[in-house]
Amino acid sequence: MSPGRSGVPQAEPSAFGQAVLIGMEIDGVQRQIQHLTDLLRELRRSRRAWEAGARGERDVVRVLVGMDDAGWRVLPDRRWPGTRRANIDVLVVGPGGVFVVDVKNWREARVDGGRLWRGDEDAEDELRKLTDQTAAVEQVLADAGLPPTEVVPLLVLVGRRGTEQLDRVQVTGELDLTRNLVRRGLRLEPAVVERVLACLDEACPPMREAAADAAATAPPARQAADADGVFSRDELFSRDELWRELVDAAAREPIEAWMTWLHPMQARLVCRRSSGPARIRGAAGTGKTVVALHRAKYLAARGDRVLFTSLVRTLGPVNRALLARMAPEHVGRIEFTTVDALAVRHLEQRGERARYQQGIADNCFWLAWGRVGLPSVLGRSGVEPGYWRDEIATVIKGRGLTGFEQYAELARIGRSMPLQPTHRRAVWELYEHYERLRTARGVLDRGDVLLLARDLARERAGGEFDAVIVDEVQDLTCVGLQLLHALVGDRQDGLLVVGDGQQSVYPGGFTLAEAGVSVVGRSTVLARNYRNREAILRYAQQVVAGDSFDDLDVAGERGRRDVEIDRPGGEIDEVAVTGPAEQAAALRADLVDAHDGRGVRYGDIALLAPTNDAAARWERILLGAGIPAVPLSRYDGTTSHAVKVGTYHRSKGLDFARVYIPDRNRFPRPRRATESDDAYRERAVLERRQLYVALTRARDSLWVGLREPVGAGAGAGRASRRVDDKSSRS
Numbered sequence: 001m002s003p004g005r006s007g008v009p010q011a012e013p014s015a016f017g018q019a020v021l022i023g024m025e026i027d028g029v030q031r032q033i034q035h036l037t038d039l040l041r042e043l044r045r046s047r048r049a050w051e052a053g054a055r056g057e058r059d060v061v062r063v064l065v066g067m068d069d070a071g072w073r074v075l076p077d078r079r080w081p082g083t084r085r086a087n088i089d090v091l092v093v094g095p096g097g098v099f100v101v102d103v104k105n106w107r108e109a110r111v112d113g114g115r116l117w118r119g120d121e122d123a124e125d126e127l128r129k130l131t132d133q134t135a136a137v138e139q140v141l142a143d144a145g146l147p148p149t150e151v152v153p154l155l156v157l158v159g160r161r162g163t164e165q166l167d168r169v170q171v172t173g174e175l176d177l178t179r180n181l182v183r184r185g186l187r188l189e190p191a192v193v194e195r196v197l198a199c200l201d202e203a204c205p206p207m208r209e210a211a212a213d214a215a216a217t218a219p220p221a222r223q224a225a226d227a228d229g230v231f232s233r234d235e236l237f238s239r240d241e242l243w244r245e246l247v248d249a250a251a252r253e254p255i256e257a258w259m260t261w262l263h264p265m266q267a268r269l270v271c272r273r274s275s276g277p278a279r280i281r282g283a284a285g286t287g288k289t290v291v292a293l294h295r296a297k298y299l300a301a302r303g304d305r306v307l308f309t310s311l312v313r314t315l316g317p318v319n320r321a322l323l324a325r326m327a328p329e330h331v332g333r334i335e336f337t338t339v340d341a342l343a344v345r346h347l348e349q350r351g352e353r354a355r356y357q358q359g360i361a362d363n364c365f366w367l368a369w370g371r372v373g374l375p376s377v378l379g380r381s382g383v384e385p386g387y388w389r390d391e392i393a394t395v396i397k398g399r400g401l402t403g404f405e406q407y408a409e410l411a412r413i414g415r416s417m418p419l420q421p422t423h424r425r426a427v428w429e430l431y432e433h434y435e436r437l438r439t440a441r442g443v444l445d446r447g448d449v450l451l452l453a454r455d456l457a458r459e460r461a462g463g464e465f466d467a468v469i470v471d472e473v474q475d476l477t478c479v480g481l482q483l484l485h486a487l488v489g490d491r492q493d494g495l496l497v498v499g500d501g502q503q504s505v506y507p508g509g510f511t512l513a514e515a516g517v518s519v520v521g522r523s524t525v526l527a528r529n530y531r532n533r534e535a536i537l538r539y540a541q542q543v544v545a546g547d548s549f550d551d552l553d554v555a556g557e558r559g560r561r562d563v564e565i566d567r568p569g570g571e572i573d574e575v576a577v578t579g580p581a582e583q584a585a586a587l588r589a590d591l592v593d594a595h596d597g598r599g600v601r602y603g604d605i606a607l608l609a610p611t612n613d614a615a616a617r618w619e620r621i622l623l624g625a626g627i628p629a630v631p632l633s634r635y636d637g638t639t640s641h642a643v644k645v646g647t648y649h650r651s652k653g654l655d656f657a658r659v660y661i662p663d664r665n666r667f668p669r670p671r672r673a674t675e676s677d678d679a680y681r682e683r684a685v686l687e688r689r690q691l692y693v694a695l696t697r698a699r700d701s702l703w704v705g706l707r708e709p710v711g712a713g714a715g716a717g718r719a720s721r722r723v724d725d726k727s728s729r730s
């Protein structure tokens with residue numbers, strides 16, 4: 001025997017088991033799977049020998065499959081935290097998570113009509129007690145960073161089979177217990193298990209020292225009975241079953257560490273009660289989406305109907321996939337959809353879906369531009385007509401303006417090009433002409449659809465959802481946010497807005513006050529970057545360091561932000577070339593080398609470009625070279641073995657081990673001959689933010705292509721420079 005690191009005396013693991021545990025501590029989650037696979041291979045070998053009757057081998061299997069060797073700890077008869085005398089039957093902590101176990105040796109137990117019965121008696125009180133015990137344990141562990149819903153209440157019916165989910169509680173037959181313990185896959189690394197144990201030892205000490213001693217001295221496969229002496233551990237964790245379940249668990253993907261272990265500040269945010277709308281902000285990679293997902297799970301687990309939304313179409317499936325792995329039992333209560341899809345659904349309910357014709361509306365704009373815009377001051381203002389189309393879409397319709405007097409005085413957030421009164425008047429005339437043409441054709445544009453949906457949601461005043469979580473809120477229009485707000489109003493734990501103004505990639509902006517959303521006293525800033533290695537973050541920060549930005553109701557934030565860095569190191573390869581063919585050759589060669597020589601999986605790589613056309617061209621180049629590639633627009637969060645190729649915009653919210661950014665010095669795009677200084681400045685700020693988003697998608701390394709004119713720097717050949725975390729700090 002030797003004392004465990006948690007202070008709980010534990011059985012000495014077998015040499016093989018020790019090797020497994022030590023290996024698991026050194027390596028990441030990925031390696032755990034490898035160890036488990038090795039363990040299973042060994043088990044299969046041993047099992048065959050065991051079945052052949054060799055007694056010595058049988059004992060080896062018994063030890064190998066013993067819970068301790070698989071990294072599990074069983075804590076019987078522990079104090080219910082926050083009470084003096086009440087106990088918890090068993091706490092089980094292992095790679096599959098933390099379980100609060102209550103064991104019932106009832107003769108007539110059944111689940112019927114979604115309730116638990118003991119004979120004819122409703123046994124709901126027992127479920128409530130277990131839920132309360134679980135909440136108390138969660139509280140203890142949340143202070144150390146375990147997300148609240150990671151603790152699972154398990155009610156075990158002795159001698160039974162089958163599993164039912166009754167709200168949060170899993171009611172399981174004893175004979176299916178092991179399946180329930182391991183079915184969630186690998187969630188806690190050994191070091192985390194030790195941390196959990198240390199917390200539990202302090203907050204939930206053994207009720208009876210004698211019982212704890214007995215537990216400590218019993219052989220591993222025959223440890224302690226529960227408080228009532230109803231079952232022995234040997235009965236609960238049948239070796240064959242555990243073995244079978246471990247095989248299944250090994251076949252599943254390892255899950256990321258953050259899914260089960262948050263920074264304590266993040267964990268507290270997940271379950272914080274909000275008396276009204278709340279906000280989480282923070283720079284790229286600070287874990288905003290992770291907290292939002294855990295929050296969704298937390299709310300769903302307590303029975304809320306949750307909408308998890310953003311503007312980006314690809315993020316929904318990706319976030320759903322993450323949540324399904326994290327909480328398969330709750331994912332059904334959460335709807336993942338975009339704001340636009342939600343608005344269109346409202347339109348369908350009114351039977352007006354067919355009126356949404358963005359293509360026809362665009363034609364109306366071009367007609368209006370030709371008749372009214374081009375001949376006016378706007379035609380001579382040194383900006384592209386698309387600028388005025390965005391002005392109508394995001395400033396006038398996006399902010400729900402209804403009269404010229406509002407527009408005449410409006411602070412045009414996110415648009416720095418100054419407009420004279422004559423310009424504003426001309427824009428309004430263009431807008432009115434466009435509206436006349438559009439209504440004459442009986443069609444709606446995107447802005448109209450959002451406005452209609454908002455008004456409908458306001459009339460209905462809720463009902464569909466209990467909670468709405470908006471990610472990347474900075475990309476919404478004011479009306480888009482008003483629509484979401486109308487779904488839940490100011491109710492407790494209703495609206496949570498998450499985002500970062502520095503990553504705003506669309507023109508325009510608004511304030512929360514203008515949207516009617518007050519988060520005063522309920523706003524939190526996250527300031528630790530978990531995604532990017534230091535060199536990458538510093539490199540990306542240089543791009544936007546000189547640009548201040550607005551973050552909804554916070555105006556004029558400094559571009560260079562103070563962010564704590566979690567991951568040192570990082571590599572950036574800057575490759576200067578003179579032409580497109582040369583750049584393509586250099587990029588292809590590096591991709592193959594990264595994959596074949598440095599072991600980066602194609603599926604963990606992204607190639608990002610500013611436009612759809614450029615992305616499509618790069619996809620063809622990669623496929624032509626025999627490198628597997630898929631459009632980022634088709635990514636849905638499931639593992640694939642192809643390089644993801646897409647636009648900067650599409651890469652929002654995602655992360656990749658290595659990112660390729662060709663033509664980096666051609667973006668922001670050079671100033672056009674007819675473009676005014678003000679117009680160029682505004683466009684360049686927006687494009688630098690888009691580039692910043694793309695660069696901050698890289699976790700470990702970046703490949704950056706710089707095209708230089710012949711004779712400048714690279715000469716006829718190619719020049720490469722490795723930027724490390726020191727040289728990127730300037």
Ligand SMILES: Nc1ncnc2c1ncn2[C@@H]1O[C@H](COP(=O)(O)OP(=O)(O)OP(=O)(O)O)[C@@H](O)[C@H]1O
Nearest residue numbers: 258261262263284285286287288289290530531653
């Ligand atoms: N507590 C944590 N421990 C370890 N990794 C974490 C933690 N929190 C977040 N991460 C990881 O950091 C990365 C960034 O997290 P996330 O995407 O939530 O950040 P974000 O603030 O939403 O980023 P962005 O605004 O750039 O999209 C993810 O890979 C996530 O797995």
